[in-house]
Amino acid sequence: MRVGIPRALLYYYYYPMWKVFFEELGAEAVISSQSTKGILAQGLKHAVDEVCLPVKLSFGHVLDLAGKVDYIFLPRIVSVEHRKYICPKFLGLPDMIRRLEGLPPLLDVEVDMYRKNWDLYQAIKETGSFFTNSRLKIWMAYHRSVQALHRYCRLLQLGLMPAEALAVLENKVKNEPLPYPADLNVAVIGHPYNIYDPYISMDLIRRLRAMGANVFTAEHIPEKILKSNASRLPKKLFWTLGQRMIGAAFHYLERPDVSGVVHVAAFACGPDSMTGELIERHARARRVPYLNLTLDEHTGEAGVVTRLEAFLDMVRWKKAGAVGI
Template sequence: MPVRVGIPRALLYYYYFPLWKSFLEGLGAEVVVSDRTTKDILTRGVQHCVDEACLPVKLAFGHVQNLLHKGVDYIFLPRMVSVARREYICPKFLGFPDMVKQNISGLPPVIDNVINQHRKPGDIHKFIRQVGELLGKGPLQSWLAYQRAKPVHQKYCRLLEQGLLPEEAMSVMAGKKPQPHQANGDLTVAVIGHPYNIYDAFISMNLINRLRKSGARVLTADNLTEHTVNQGVARLPKKLFWTLSRRMTGGAMAYHDQGTVDGIIHVAAFACGPDSMTGELIERFIRREGKMPFMNINLDEHTGEAGIITRLEAFLDMVRRRRTAL
């Protein structure tokens, strides 16, 4: 029987799952994904995580717990330090494997090898070799598995740039037809936030689908090319060294400059330092450059659905009134 490797449906799942899945399957593993987020998964995560952690980390704890009931032989939690030259991923990703091993009992072995491209972009040979060794494969077979996985990731990125959201793009790649969405609404709204905040329907209170049902077409920073994002963020006097914050800020600035959206919503996790900085940068830029409607939403485990719905309705009413007045 193939080795079963579990991947939590949290954190960078929405960026790298197709790549990871193809790579691990190329090494002969069976990939098992945790269930979609539920109240029980979040509650379990909150119970096992430290109080000071942000909502996405607490949720990721819950997804790791969910995998324990699926009979996996390994849990895949790469220690993400950097995925681009002279940039960093949030320190929580660096420490997450250790937090999990210290706070959750009964864990199978954790694949927590380091990915650090701060000095050499694209240099992940060591990571590939180490993961292959854990799964009983040699360096050549590991390298070939990764080379076959790269086009899968590139196709996934192209689908996102065509306007699909991660789950829709994954459905297309699996040979399924994505559910039709509101592509021709009377408004276009950019939702800017970390992928694990905006694409998880439970913790985001189904934000994107609510906007679509209200007649808005939704775009995110992931629907932009890397070149467009870099053009947007180039307006800042200093380079952002947080990779995800750079994408979010550049995406918001690019949508504003293009004039392709009627409003921008920034979704942040309470207790996230980079998020608070990113939201402030985006809001100051929009207030200084024009009059585009902007709203900031903060999420934590206590966020109420009714409050989110009320704020969304008020925001869309404001955007529509502004369009009518112009």
């Protein structure tokens, strides 16, 4: 059996776990192609206008899997940790996708860990029961998938980006330092599906590295540090991803070796408008150079490159003591 996994949204967090889980149950995990203009065009054609860019893109990735797989794994994600929610657009995604024609059946189990983390196992059992009646086999598959996720998170915390960590896990490359000569460090803060997708981010991370900057993201920081930094807000954010972004931004803005922060937001994203505002205020208070990039389907590559170059010039001048901001 072939199970399709769209290369979108929480793919960047959980793909190694999902892959191992399905493989342990005897299925083949098939991911959609890399994002392209064509995949985005399909998403734009079929998604409602009101949703944000990454959700539109996820429609294109689902359609890319049509005809290639027996099922598409599209969990209805409500919450991935105790007392926190994921954006409501994740919750509605399976219903929005189901009205598209020509798709294989969806595996759309509900993942809701708001009340207790252990509720995840309900979703695991339900998904596993599509492939086997053996509870033991499902439990073992789950156990191995969690181990795979931990290995992946450890690689991210060593400073790798998701694609690099996956290449290491799949034995395609060795875990070696990257060959970029960098003279400064910048933090890139944004939802994982916006910053790690090379097509919609306009290859932001590779470009920054090629311009001489080491790039740090939220995934490079241990969970405990993210949470303790995010808890400094007078009122806690109730979105898991927003909390990670705030925790990472507060952490990097206080690190003397990090010279600037880039916040990447998606057009029409409510949570991003709020987290962006909080990060910008904190950056101003600490006099750290800050750049906001808002992405939508019309974002032009030339404009992004010019803004990145200008931002890095400012960061270098500031670092050299030439300007105050």
